[in-house]
Amino acid sequence: MVIRYGSTRAVYLQLADLLRADITSGRIPPGELLPYEGRLEQEHGVSRPTVRRALAVLRGEGLVYTERGYGTRVVQQQTRxxxxxxxxxxxxxxxxxxxxxxxxxxxxxxxxxxxxxxxxxxxxxxxxxxxxxxxxx
Known part of the structure; x- marks a missing residue:
């Protein structure tokens, strides 16, 4: 999946979708650091505010948490x-x-x-x- 800039879906939501897919598929396992913001900017051709909004969506969903100075990690999902x-x-x-x-x-x-x-x-x-x-x- 790639970000489509002409889409009606906001770019930050598309980036959140991509990262969510990597998390739920196990490509980025629990406890693993996500790529840092600058790398996500470069890989996806988006701005820093777009990356930050996408990460905020994932934090709101409880999929990741961010520690200042350490980065953003995937949360260990609990059995529901x-x-x-x-x-x-x-x-x-x-x-x-x-x-x-x-x-x-x-x-x-x-x-x-x-x-x-x-x-x-x-x-x-x-x-x-x-x-x-x-x-x-």
């Missing part, structure tokens, strides 16, 4: 647990409260939504959205 949800349930996805962050081990600055499941007057959760898959029963 499956939760069956009754069909009549209401599922709410939101950002966690401070107490939920602490209880669920979500670091300050991490973008990890939480999910609650409401069935009648009963509430289940919150669950970290990055660790669970939800399916109907």
């Amino acid at each position: 647990q499956h939760i069956k949800v009754p069909r009549a349930a209401r599922i709410v996805c939101r950002m966690p409260t401070e107490a939920e962050r602490e209880a669920l081990g979500i670091e300050l600055g991490e973008v990890v939504p939480v999910v609650t499941i409401h069935v009648g007057a009963q509430t289940r959760g919150p669950y970290r959205a990055d660790m669970f898959d939800f399916t109907t029963a």
Whole structure:
């Protein structure tokens, strides 16, 4: 896949797509450093702000993390647990409260939504959205 500059899809999203494909296919394994920003610029013929926006997309998806002075690494993906949800349930996805962050081990600055499941007057959760898959029963 190559970046198409005439495409209706933004260039930074195309670059994020390329990097995501390399990560999910295992070409860039967990714990591995991504190429540095300058190299990504040269390889793909894009600007530094474009590279940074693409990396921000991947950070937002929880695929990579960046350490200042060290670079951007692929996150070790955790095994996701499956939760069956009754069909009549209401599922709410939101950002966690401070107490939920602490209880669920979500670091300050991490973008990890939480999910609650409401069935009648009963509430289940919150669950970290990055660790669970939800399916109907």
